Amino acid sequence: MRWRRWALGLGVPLLAIGVFVALFRWDWLIPVVEAQASAKLGRKVTIEHLHVSLGRITTISAEGLRIGNPPGFEDAPPFAEVQRASLDLDVGAYIESSAIVIPSVTLERPQFEVLGKPDGSNNYSFDLGGGASTSGGLGPRVGALRLVEGGAHVAIAKLxxxxxxxxxxxxxxxxxxxxxxxxxxxxxxxxxxxxxxxxxxxxxxxxxxxxxxxxxxxxxxxxxxxxxxxxxxxxxxxxxxxxxxxxPDMALLAPLTGIAIPATTPFRVTGKLDYGDRAFRFSDVEGRLGSSDLNGRFSITPGGERPVLDADVYSRRVDLADLGGFVGTTPGRIGTPGQTAQQRQALVRSEANPRLLPTQPISIPRLRAADIHLRYRAASIQGKGMPFDSLNVTADIEDGNIRLHPVQFGVGRGRISGDFTLTPLENGAVRAKGELDLRRVDISRLLQAAGAGGAGTLGGVGRIDGIGRSVSELLGNANGELTLVTVGGNLSSLLVDLSGLQFGNALLSALGIPARTEIECLIADFGLQRGRLETRTLMLDTDSHVVTGGGVAGLGREILDLWLRTRSKTVTIGSLPAPIGIGGTFKNPSIMPELGELAARGAAAVGLGLIFPPLALLPTIQLGVGENNQCERLTRRAG
Missing domain, CATH: 2.20.50 (Outer Surface Protein A; domain 2)
Known part of the structure; x- marks a missing residue:
């Protein structure tokens, strides 16, 4: 009797447990699972059926899994729909070491609807209540992942x-x-x-x-x-x-990289890609940009307020025309390798444009899209009529503010360098401030670019401060000054190099100077006020003539209004011939003799002593070209 009572007492609970297990449905837990998942994702999560197969490797399956959308996307399809999602969970590994090991995951017919509206709202951002752990040991270890007929529709208006x-x-x-x-x-x-x-x-x-x-x-x-x-x-x-x-154009990479790049010539680059220190790194880069080679390394650090691009790039040989987009001009030349028909047409339009200075607006929003730190150097520069030998640029763009420190061109044994800052303003314009320095620039190298020989040294200094939406508008509103000094060289070659063969020869003829006249000293001093580049001193001393000049160049409208007067060293000042005028535009200058007002202006300038520059320019001359006895003698005579 005692045994029967004990068996009955044990059997009833076991029977009850057996009945419960036999009748139990995992679907009864769906409300709990849905509530937990919805709270975690901040979205409504629904499951049609739930199955669990217990064991050391426990298999959990959910059928009809749906993840809903956030407010504002109620009329759209659910963010995610999965016909069946199954995962194997290694319970033994969790009991032994608290490790979450998922040997396999299978998603059958998962479908995602990824949407973004023009106002920036989207259905794919989740607030999970804190970032993911950075410790690899705490994350789940996923093994096999199998997808069966997966798909997604991505429609993001901003992209x-x-x-x-x-x-x-x-x-x-x-x-x-x-x-x-x-x-x-x-x-x-x-x-x-x-x-x-x-x-x-x-x-x-x-x-x-x-x-x-x-x-x-x-x-x-x-x-x-x-x-x-x-x-x-x-x-x-x-x-x-x-x-x-x-x-065909690096500017087209902006949607893929998030970095705004100016228009370029056709390109192809290859290199090693990896990820480290939270940055995508592109190293051992080799490639071509138009007629130029391109080598070095790049890294992009996403996240934060703006992505950050850091680049160290060099070219063995570069054609500066390929970099024209960085200063607002149409990049390349007719016939640049790989050029598209549209790019050829753009170059033709650029050549036909009566304006010389770039008029394309500077895009500040694009500049603010990323912070950029660039170091670029070119060992040699090639191209038609290119007088430069090398190029070095260090550029930093932070929150749209650009610092070039410096931009430096090598010319023979000398250099042309400048430090510039460009600051975006609230009205969409840019303020540019900078200083320019020319040191011992080799005139022979300048003249070689024009196919002529010569000698001498060029030096000078300048500064600029202007505001505008384009290079043209900026210079058209700028203030500053520029002083240039040349010692030695051949006048005809210099004029041809600066202005072209036809205009250079015509100017020599109008001045009445022999074609092979040697330069002893050239001093040009200009002041810039609201885009008006006004001559303060312009004097050219050759072995047989002295040429003086004056006038204004309007940088905004690109209009020339200059005069030049020639005096032979064998003729007295009282017998000065009438001056000539230089008018027209920067791109199409013209020469004209002038007997009226222009002649009176030239005579007045001589009377004011502008044939010789003031002694105040002497330190500039000395710094720019070194030994220059010819210019020093002229300035001392003026004193």
């Missing part, structure tokens, strides 16, 4: 994008399944196609088995290729990847 993505794992004969994803649609208002082929996703963190990756992407005319391996794809670490990028 001008609307494309669809398909993704799945693909079985390979005698190999492990590989990830394959394809995209097609529009991005940055350009057609986009992409195909990604990854390795087997049996273990995304297995450093003994680097994960292979291959990507081919075309966004409009820009082509991107990636080939290599990644040791830890989830942390973007241990990359050994070659990146190849090509296209």
């Amino acid at each position: 001008k994008s609307d494309f669809r993505v398909t993704a799945s794992t693909e079985d390979v004969p005698d190999g492990e399944p590989r990830l394959v994803a394809r995209a097609q649609g529009t991005y940055a208002a350009q057609p986009i196609t992409a195909e990604l082929r990854g390795g087997a996703i049996l273990n995304l963190r297995d450093q003994e088995r680097p994960w292979p990756i291959g990507l081919d992407l075309a966004n409009g005319p820009t082509k991107v290729g990636l080939r290599g391996t990644v040791q830890d794809p989830l942390a973007l670490a241990g990359a050994d990847i070659r990146l190849d990028i090509s296209g």
Whole structure:
């Protein structure tokens, strides 16, 4: 009897437990799971069915999984819909070491709707109540990931994008399944196609088995290729990847990189891509930019208020025309390698433009899109009529403020250098301040660019302070000054180099100076007030003549109003001939004899002693060209 009572007392609870287990449905826990997931994601999460298969490796499956949208996107499809999501959880590993080990995850027909409105609101940003842990040991270890007929629709107004993505794992004969994803649609208002082929996703963190990756992407005319391996794809670490990028214009890279780049000539670069110190690094770069080679390294640090680009770049040979977009002009030349029909037409329009100075507005919002730190050097400079030998630039752009410190051109044994700052203003204009310094510039190198011989040294200093929305407007409102001094050289070659063969020869003829006259000293001193470059001193001393001049050049309208007068050293001052006038525009100057008002202005200038410069210029002359006995004698005579 006692045994029966004990059996009955134990049997009833066991029977009750058995009945409960037999009748238990995991679906009863769905409200709890939905509530926990919704609270964690800040979105409504719903599940149609829930299944759990208990064991050391426990399998959890959810059918009809949906993740809803945030307020403002109620009429759109759910952010995510998964027909069936299954994961295996290693319970034994958690009991033994508290490690979360997920040997496999399978998503069947997952579909995502990624949306962004013009006002910046989107349905893909989640507030998870704190950032993810930076400790790799606390995160889950994911093994196999299998996708079955996955897809996504991405439509983000600010990126001008609307494309669809398909993704799945693909079985390979005698190999492990590989990830394959394809995209097609529009991005940055350009057609986009992409195909990604990854390795087997049996273990995304297995450093003994680097994960292979291959990507081919075309966004409009820009082509991107990636080939290599990644040791830890989830942390973007241990990359050994070659990146190849090509296209007609680097400005088209802005939507892909987040960095605003001026218009350029056609380009192709290749290099090693990896990720470290929270930055994407592009190193061992080799490539071409139009007719120039391009080498060095780049790094982009995303996040923060703005992404940061740091670059150290050099060219063995560069054609400055390829960099024209950085100063607001049309880059390249007719016939630049890889040039598109549209770029050729832009160059033709640029040549036909009566304006010489760039009129394209400087885009401050684009400059504020990223902070940039650039060091660029070119060992040699090539190009038609190019007098420069080398180039060094250090540039920093922070919050749209640009510092060039310095920009330096090598010319023979001398240099032309400047330090400039450009500061954005509230009205969309830019304030530019800078100083220019010419030291022992080799005139023979200048003349070689024009196919002529010569000798001598050029020096000078200048400063500028102006405000404008373009280079043309900025100079048209600027204040400053410029002083130039030349000792030695050949006058005809210098004029041809500065103005072209036809105008240079015509000017020599109008001045009545022999074609091969040697320069003893040239001093030009200008003041700049509200865009009016006014001559304070202009004197040229040759072995047979003295030429003086004056007048104004309007930088805003690019109008010339100058006069020049020649005096032979064998003739007295009282027999000075009538001056000539130089009018027209910067791009199309003209020469005209003048017998009226211009002649009176020239005579008055002589009477005021402008044939010789003031002694105040002597320190500038000495600093600019070194030994210059000819100019020193002239300035002392003026005293």
